[in-house]
Amino acid sequence: MGKPEIDLYFNDAYARTFNAVSRYVTSHASRFQDCEDIIQNVYSRFYKRISEKGYDDIESAEAFLINIAKFECRSFLSGFIKRRDRVKNMSDFSEEETASLEAELSKDVPLLDDVVNNKILAKQIFDDIMKSDEVVGRIFYLYFVCDMKLDEIARRLDLNVSTVKTKLYRTIERQKKKFDI
Amino acid sequence: MKRRDFYKEIMSEYSFDKDKILANAKKGKFAGRKNLPMYIGLTAAAAAVVVAVGTASVMLNSRQGAQYIGGTTLTALSNEERIQKAMEEIRRNENSDELHDVLVTFTRPLAPSQVQSVLTQYSDGNVPVKILYMADGSKAVGSEAVGEAFSNGRDSITGAVINCAGYLMSKIKSSEFVFEVEIVTDEDIASDVAPMKPEVENNDKNDTTSDGNTSVPALPDGNSGGVGVGFDNTSDLDGDVSDGEESDPDDPENSESSDGSESSESSEDSEDPDSSDIPDGSEESGSVPVHPMLDPLDGIKLPTDNGAMSYNTANIGAQRAYFLNENVFYVKSADAVSLYTWDGSHETLAAQQEVSDAKVFWVSKNGSKMMITGVENGVRSKMYMIDGANCAIIDMCAENMVLSGSIANAAYSEASGLLAADIFEDGTHYIYTAAVSDNRTANELCVAGGTNTQLLAQDRGTLFYTDYYNGITEIYKLVNGDYVKITELSDYYTSAPNSAFTYAVLSGNSDRYIFDPATQTLIPVQSENAPVFGASTRSFSLDGEHYTILNGAINSGATLSEIARIDFRRSFSQRYIATANEGAVRIIPGCYTSAAKSSAIFAEPVSNASEKAQTAVNSALGVINALALNKCNDSGITSAEKLNAVIDAYFSKQAAAELKTRCTVSAWGGLAYTNGGLSAVNVQDTVLVMDGLSGTLYIKAGTFDGKTAYFTHEIRLVEENGNLKLDCILG
Numbered sequence: 001m002g003k004p005e006i007d008l009y010f011n012d013a014y015a016r017t018f019n020a021v022s023r024y025v026t027s028h029a030s031r032f033q034d035c036e037d038i039i040q041n042v043y044s045r046f047y048k049r050i051s052e053k054g055y056d057d058i059e060s061a062e063a064f065l066i067n068i069a070k071f072e073c074r075s076f077l078s079g080f081i082k083r084r085d086r087v088k089n090m091s092d093f094s095e096e097e098t099a100s101l102e103a104e105l106s107k108d109v110p111l112l113d114d115v116v117n118n119k120i121l122a123k124q125i126f127d128d129i130m131k132s133d134e135v136v137g138r139i140f141y142l143y144f145v146c147d148m149k150l151d152e153i154a155r156r157l158d159l160n161v162s163t164v165k166t167k168l169y170r171t172i173e174r175q176k177k178k179f180d181i
Numbered sequence: 182m183k184r185r186d187f188y189k190e191i192m193s194e195y196s197f198d199k200d201k202i203l204a205n206a207k208k209g210k211f212a213g214r215k216n217l218p219m220y221i222g223l224t225a226a227a228a229a230v231v232v233a234v235g236t237a238s239v240m241l242n243s244r245q246g247a248q249y250i251g252g253t254t255l256t257a258l259s260n261e262e263r264i265q266k267a268m269e270e271i272r273r274n275e276n277s278d279e280l281h282d283v284l285v286t287f288t289r290p291l292a293p294s295q296v297q298s299v300l301t302q303y304s305d306g307n308v309p310v311k312i313l314y315m316a317d318g319s320k321a322v323g324s325e326a327v328g329e330a331f332s333n334g335r336d337s338i339t340g341a342v343i344n345c346a347g348y349l350m351s352k353i354k355s356s357e358f359v360f361e362v363e364i365v366t367d368e369d370i371a372s373d374v375a376p377m378k379p380e381v382e383n384n385d386k387n388d389t390t391s392d393g394n395t396s397v398p399a400l401p402d403g404n405s406g407g408v409g410v411g412f413d414n415t416s417d418l419d420g421d422v423s424d425g426e427e428s429d430p431d432d433p434e435n436s437e438s439s440d441g442s443e444s445s446e447s448s449e450d451s452e453d454p455d456s457s458d459i460p461d462g463s464e465e466s467g468s469v470p471v472h473p474m475l476d477p478l479d480g481i482k483l484p485t486d487n488g489a490m491s492y493n494t495a496n497i498g499a500q501r502a503y504f505l506n507e508n509v510f511y512v513k514s515a516d517a518v519s520l521y522t523w524d525g526s527h528e529t530l531a532a533q534q535e536v537s538d539a540k541v542f543w544v545s546k547n548g549s550k551m552m553i554t555g556v557e558n559g560v561r562s563k564m565y566m567i568d569g570a571n572c573a574i575i576d577m578c579a580e581n582m583v584l585s586g587s588i589a590n591a592a593y594s595e596a597s598g599l600l601a602a603d604i605f606e607d608g609t610h611y612i613y614t615a616a617v618s619d620n621r622t623a624n625e626l627c628v629a630g631g632t633n634t635q636l637l638a639q640d641r642g643t644l645f646y647t648d649y650y651n652g653i654t655e656i657y658k659l660v661n662g663d664y665v666k667i668t669e670l671s672d673y674y675t676s677a678p679n680s681a682f683t684y685a686v687l688s689g690n691s692d693r694y695i696f697d698p699a700t701q702t703l704i705p706v707q708s709e710n711a712p713v714f715g716a717s718t719r720s721f722s723l724d725g726e727h728y729t730i731l732n733g734a735i736n737s738g739a740t741l742s743e744i745a746r747i748d749f750r751r752s753f754s755q756r757y758i759a760t761a762n763e764g765a766v767r768i769i770p771g772c773y774t775s776a777a778k779s780s781a782i783f784a785e786p787v788s789n790a791s792e793k794a795q796t797a798v799n800s801a802l803g804v805i806n807a808l809a810l811n812k813c814n815d816s817g818i819t820s821a822e823k824l825n826a827v828i829d830a831y832f833s834k835q836a837a838a839e840l841k842t843r844c845t846v847s848a849w850g851g852l853a854y855t856n857g858g859l860s861a862v863n864v865q866d867t868v869l870v871m872d873g874l875s876g877t878l879y880i881k882a883g884t885f886d887g888k889t890a891y892f893t894h895e896i897r898l899v900e901e902n903g904n905l906k907l908d909c910i911l912g
Contacts, residue, residue, distance in 0.1 A: 140192050
């Protein structure tokens with residue numbers, strides 16, 4: 001099996017599986033800032049594996065990669081350790097606030113097109129999300145990129161749904177003021 | 182742009198650098214060391230090896246079964262008699278290719294897949310199965326019914342009748358899932374023979390020591406059964422990374438393993454407990470009798486010893502040594518482990534691996550293989566397979582688990598093939614599972630971890646571990662990749678899996694438990710000492726007594742075969758025992774012989790013989806020794822005439838005639854004789870118990886895990902011309 005063929009298979013698998021793998025890792029890694037390293041290792045190991053042993057025996061690249069990711073990020077123990085110390089009772093999130101959040105997210109804001117194209121500002125907004133709270137970045141990624149539902153995120157991260165909503169909503173509200181968006 | 186799309190764009194763009202990941206992956210680049218656990222293969226570990234178990238339609242051969250007790254069928258025997266009969270059959274068939282119908286009784290009801298695995302483990306996957314016995318009392322007889330039982334996979338099976346070569350009996354018996362193997366006949370089957378019930382009648386097997394004595398009271402206090410859930414944590418550990426010594430809970434080695442840091446070797450190697458058990462051959466040899474012997478003719482000095490050999494190698498820095506099989510012994514020194522072959526008179530270095538502070542964590546039941554961990558560059562990071570059969574020391578390539586941490590503990594189950602390791606790094610214990618393929622670790626997976634997580638035990642591949650948090654030691658098992666809490670104990674308990682990884686000892690500040698993963702039971706052990714399992718899957722020694730666990734309950738007693746597994750360092754060779762002796766390796770005759778396993782008994786005989794009777798027996802033994810060891814000439818018996826006179830002096834007319842015939846002693850002329858198959862006896866090792874002119878001579882068979890066992894011989898004396906003479910022949 002030649003390298004071009006391997007690369008072709010890898011590129012295809014990478015494109016098809018990245019969302020699923022990043023979603024898994026983001027959900028399970030102990031810290032969001034580790035996620036990129038973990039994903040890197042997952043794919044590096046996957047590439048090494050198919051380079052050395054081929055891919056004929058791999059029925060599902062996604063399943064294979066998720067299995068690597070599962071233990072690459074040592075997710076079980078991370079969750080195991082973290083959950084204990086997590087304070088679960090956060091302030092409730094009212095129905096009004098929920099409705100407000102949904103409306104806010106669905107509202108068309110022309111200014112945002114310009115912001116996205118302004119790489120410096122866009123990166124500042126991203127960094128602001130990431131530095132505010134370790135969990136916030138994870139929630140943002142899972143919610144917006146992976147299209148997970150809030151209750152699903154809450155279950156995955158062992159948080160109350162209201163906590164997830166609070167973090168999401170308040171971060172957006174804060175950014176609106178901070179960056180005038 | 183909607184705000185939702187805005188954030189999707191932002192997070193997609195900046196969360197992960199997809200292009201960089203893609204490029205790095207192709208270059209083989211990995212991120213920082215903290216995320217480097219190796220994963221090999223997705224499906225290999227989970228792939229069940231389906232081994233076909235053939236079903237047999239051939240008729241049972243009535244001539245194949247052994248007739249042990251006067252043609253009595255098994256159903257007419259007690260369990261104790263059946264076990265004794267089975268032991269004899271196993272011994273007699275050790276090297277036999279003859280096919281037998283064999284009833285295999287399992288230690289507990291097994292699933293059909295387990296039964297197939299157990300039965301085919303040693304037989305190239307093809308064992309005709311004639312009958313299966315179900316837990317509900319029903320039977321599956323014949324190929325069709327057996328095949329259906331195997332394929333439906335639902336029934337619990339307590340026993341099976343298979344057709345196999347005799348030599349396989351001992352191998353099948355060695356499985357941790359097998360309680361007993363017995364040859365069965367047509368008559369046995371016609372009389373509706375059934376598997377024994379180990380959980381009810383385990384006294385027959387496990388309470389009965391080789392001498393037939395039964396039932397020592399169980400462990401002190403309330404341990405006859407399990408209590409709820411739980412486990413123990415003694416720091417015994419043949420199995421944990423100690424070298425198999427009984428370890429002291431206070432031993433720094435045990436405490437160090439909890440955090441994976443290194444410490445110096447414990448005292449286990451500096452003080453070899455074997456030494457006290459092993460008589461020094463040189464002390465036993467000699468011609469000065471402890472007991473009086475007659476001296477019938479001037480210049481004759483009959484040998485009182487059995488001529489046992491004793492050999493010392495040069496000083497090779499040995500800290501520990503023992504045989505792995507009949508001709509290979511293992512030596513641990515400060516900075517290496519070595520394998521030597523032994524031809525009966527000289528040793529030859531066969532393999533050596535530089536590694537510091539080697540600790541054995543697994544020993545196969547027959548000693549053919551061991552796994553050790555060792556320190557390299559100051560870190561316990563290496564794992565080696567010691568292959569005695571092939572004289573090889575193989576790096577198991579555990580780096581994929583260890584990464585930049587250290588091995589705090591490791592355990593392996595031969596039955597399930599599960600290797601588990603506790604890797605300590607940056608204050609966290611990472612629990613890994615792996616398979617062993619081609620003597621190397623494979624399919625390494627990190628399955629659990631925490632700051633106070635410990636390996637516990639496994640049952641049929643299901644891993645159990647402990648985690649300590651907020652004053653509670655919690656016990657978990659892994660189910661389908663997730664953890665399920667089983668129970669908890671107040672306070673901190675250290676966990677020590679046994680070498681076979683079938684049980685674990687949990688030791689707390691004030692109490693101790695054995696955790697039985699099969700029943701998920703905590704069995705209290707009320708002793709200040711930790712149970713020592715050695716290489717046994719189910720028996721252990723504690724406070725000088727032996728016990729066997731069955732179905733979550735502890736039963737007193739263990740067969741000598743089980744004791745041999747506990748005392749594995751002295752039992753893997755029948756012929757030799759090796760021990761470290763001031764840097765050299767001392768080799769002396771072994772005691773765990775087939776003869777000892779089949780007929781030696783544990784006893785504490787006290788001699789009551791008169792001096793006259795003792796003298797008569799000892800003198801006769803001297804004659805036997807001279808003949809057996811071909812030492813007549815050395816003893817001063819230089820002619821046929823003298824030999825005949827000596828024999829006549831100590832044996833009755835009838836016994837003397839028999840002895841002369843047996844040893845083809847020449848009547849006149851030059852000295853000529855054979856040993857007649859006689860065995861020499863250490864007179865020092867005998868105890869004579871008489872009742873009138875008859876009695877029993879106890880001949881020490883050896884010390885087995887601290888307990889002395891004896892062969893027994895009936896003794897008859899007669900009085901001729903005022904002297905007592907032996908009226909029988911020993912050996």
